[in-house]
Amino acid sequence: MTPRELEEYRSLRATIHERGTTRVWTFVAGLSAWALLVVATAAVNASPAAALLPLLVLAAVFEAVFALHTGVERIGRYLQVFYEDSFAERRWEHTIMAFGRTFPGGGSDPLFASFFWMATAANLVPAILAAPRIEEWVLTGAAHALFLARVTVARGQSARQRPTDLERFERLKRDLAVDHDEVNTGANTGATELTERAEPVRPGS
Incomplete structure (x- = not known):
């Protein structure tokens, strides 16, 4: 790796670590805020439509978690393709992907989907207590x-x-490799044509 590539690699690995940690804390903090809203909604005996506010918070938390996870995975695949040599002994992204294929279901859900499903059901409790009309x-x-x-x-x-x-x-x-080869080929062709067209310099001129 060149110094620039090494710096980019380290920066992206650090980004994966930071976003992974942020994803967990976003889930915990967001779910806590949602729970407080649900309790407050039930306590004041608000209208059933008031349940939409904590649902909106729950949806925002999920979208944040989903975006963070998607970004981390995309960075990982970029590193896997552009930085992990096929002949390298230690290839984290290749190894973890192979681990997932070989041992499916061996990890936790990165999106916490089951918790969001349960929270959605619990979010209906204040609406049920308010005896909603059909509409x-x-x-x-x-x-x-x-x-x-x-x-x-x-x-x-x-x-x-x-x-x-x-x-x-x-x-x-x-595609990038093909484009790079085409650029080099064009540059070499242009240089050759210029050389052929140039007149030889005569002695004493």
Whole structure:
């Protein structure tokens, strides 16, 4: 690696570490804030539509967790393709990806999907206590169902992200290599043509 490449590699590894830690703290802090809102909503016996406010907070927390995880995985695939030599002895990204394929289900859910599903169900409690009318049930229930669907879809996207991003970065690497070769070929051709057109310098001129 060149000094610049080494600096980029270290910076991206540090980014993975920082975002991974931030993802966990975002989940813990966000879920705590959501729980306080749910308790407050139930305590004041607000209308069923008031359950949409803590649901909005819950959705925002999930989107933050999902974005952080997606970014970390994408950086990892970039490092895997552009920095981990195929003949290197220690290749963390290659190894961890192979580990996941060989031992599926061996880790925790990085999106905390089960917690968000349970929180969504608990979020309906204040609405139920407020004895909602039919139209309020439709509005509140539809919003909660949409969020449940969002978590489910995002979980599926997360499961497919590693092989998808790996294939895309490998394609980009091939395309960049072709472009680089074409640029070099064009530069060499241009230099050759200029040399052939140049007149030889006569002695004494």
